[in-house]
Every structure is written in C-alpha cells, then in structure tokens.
C-alpha cells in the first residue's frame with residue numbers, strides 16, 4: 001500500500017455546470033471545474049494541488065516547447081444507473097505512463113499522486129460524469145518539462161497534471177484506410193511504445209496526405225520493408241482471418257500497448273475465439289482477402305473503443321469489408337460497452353469505483 005498523499009484543495013465558487021448541459025458534447029472541448037497539478041523539483045514531487053481549471057503561465061524558454069519531453073494518457077470514467085462513478089482500468093494507464101516517462105528521461109510519478117489524485121479530482125467533479133448512453137468523462141493525465149533554458153538535456157523540473165473533459169456520444173463512422181509506405185510511425189529502438197506528444201505530431205502528415213486521396217487514416221507499416229503491419233492511425237489494429245483474431249505483437253517496441261487492445265484480447269479469448277499476437281504482413285492479408293478468409297479489420301482505442309474499417313487500400317489493391325457482417329468486432333464492442341455502463345457483471349474487475 002502507498003501512503004495517502006496530502007492534496008491541497010481549493011474549489012471554484014460557482015460551477016460551470018450551471019451553464020452547460022452534458023449532452024452531445026464534442027470530444028475534448030469542455031473541461032470540468034477543477035484540475036490537479038504537481039511539481040517535480042530537486043528530485044521530489046511536491047505542491048500537489050487540486051484547484052480551479054485555469055491557464056498556465058511560463059517563460060518562452062520552457063524546455064518542453066523546444067525539446068519535446070511531454071507524455072500523456074487517456075482514460076474514461078462512467079456512471080452506473082445508481083449514480084456510482086467508475087474509472088476503466090486506470091492502474092494500467094498508470095503503469096504505462098511511467099513506462100513512457102522512463103523512455104523520455106522523465107521522473108516516474110508516484111502511484112499515490114497519479115491514482116489517488118485522479119480519484120480525488122473525479123470525486124470532486126463527479127457531477128461532470130455524463131450518465132447518458134455512449135457518454136463518458138475523458139481523463140487526461142500528462143507531464144511536461146518545465147526548466148526554462150535552451151540547451152539539450154533532460155529537464156530538472158517537471159509538471160504533472162490531470163484535466164477532465166465530459167464527452168459523447170462518440171460516433172465512429174466506418175473508416176477507409178490507406179496502407180502507408182512513405183512515412184514511418186515507429187521503428188525498433190524508437191519511441192513507438194511510449195505515449196509521448198511527438199508521436200502524434202510526427203504522424204499527422206500521413207493522415208493529411210491520405211485524406212487528400214479520400215482516406216480517413218493510414219495503416220502504419222514497418223520502417224524497413226513497409227510490409228509488416230503496426231497500428232491504424234493512433235489505434236491498435238485487429239485482423240480476423242478464418243475466425244482467428246490476429247494483432248501485431250509488442251516485442252519490437254513499435255506498438256503502443258493499448259488498454260483497449262488488452263481488453264479486446266481478454267474478451268475475445270473469453271468468447272472462445274482464438275487470438276494470436278504475432279507479426280503479420282500485408283502479403284498475408286492480401287492472400288487472405290483473395291481467398292475470402294479475411295473477415296474483419298478493426299481498430300481499438302479509448303476514444304472510439306472499436307473503430308470499424310470498411311476499406312483498406314495497398315498500392316492499387318482495394319479490399320472492401322461489409323461492416324454489418326463484422327460480428328466479432330460488434331460483439332466485443334457490445335461487451336465492452338456493457339461492462340462500462342455497468343449493465344453486465346464486471347467479471348474481469350476492470351471498473352474502479354471512485
């Protein structure tokens with residue numbers, strides 16, 4: 001057990017909820033009344049505070065703006081029919097956060113600040129958790145370097161924060177995907193397994209160019225041959241071939257270890273579906289498509305949960321999928337949604353009560 005952390009709390013005088021309805025909010029545009037902030041200085045975390053959501057003020061020489069030591073997480077909280085609040089698998093995100101921190105030469109955030117701080121913040125802003133179908137409270141923990149000087153080195157000081165954003169419903173339209181052969185998201189020895197801000201910046205141009213060709217996102221391939229499949233946009237990817245679910249394995253360090261990916265694997269196995277975590281390349285995928293054994297392709301991630309894919313294009317070869325027949329993706333999605341809305345038993349112990 002970790003010691004409870006001393007958090008200084010200052011509350012808003014008037015909640016912004018008085019002027020806002022929690023229905024049909026777009027993703028990531030509205031923020032709750034409060035935020036959590038902690039500072040790393042002289043080798044220790046201090047000044048852990050929950051306070052009104054407000055702007056930050058820094059010098060232009062703030063190191064994270066220049067050298068990119070910045071990492072984040074994405075988690076969701078839900079309410080059941082009795083108004084109890086739950087966070088979905090937050091401890092997995094806590095572990096991943098500190099793996100990202102280590103890769104980017106940043107200090108680990110203690111469990112009592114990340115976990116207890118998150119729970120205390122959500123408890124205070126619990127009225128902000130929407131209780132409508134397909135709505136949730138999106139939780140964004142993040143850390144960035146705060147030394148103010150130029151000169152490349154790991155910063156000596158950092159800020160850890162958590163902000164909360166009510167959101168939903170999230171309509172994930174079936175996507176058209178372009179298999180990327182020019183740009184690379186991740187290579188062995190790189191930072192693909194870390195949830196650092198720069199990974200997102202580096203990937204945007206591929207999506208932008210795919211859009212010009214009429215596609216929604218790209219399917220990332222390996223850096224050397226551009227054949228081995230990695231992820232779809234900023235989501236993990238699952239292929240169903242002959243009833244077997246296949247998802248790229250993690251050992252090369254080029255795949256982000258998604259909490260949704262892990263949840264989907266667990267649910268599929270529980271449904272009696274065989275799951276393979278292994279390398280898979282575009283030739284195997286095209287062969288399976290040609291002999292009618294490639295049944296489903298879908299993405300997994302916290303924002304969309306399951307994103308259906310209706311078309312994949314590799315060079316001039318177009319593969320089309322009837323998403324109404326994607327029964328495996330559909331039932332995993334249903335099970336995940338039912339667990340998160342507390343309408344079925346949480347048999348895997350994923351819902352963490354606040």
Ligand SMILES: *Cc1c(COP(=O)(O)O)cnc(C)c1O
Pocket residue numbers: 074195231233234235236256257258259260261300301302303
């Ligand atoms: C965040 C992220 C995912 C999805 O992870 P979840 O924990 O399921 O939300 C997948 N790929 C990348 C590159 C990501 O940044």
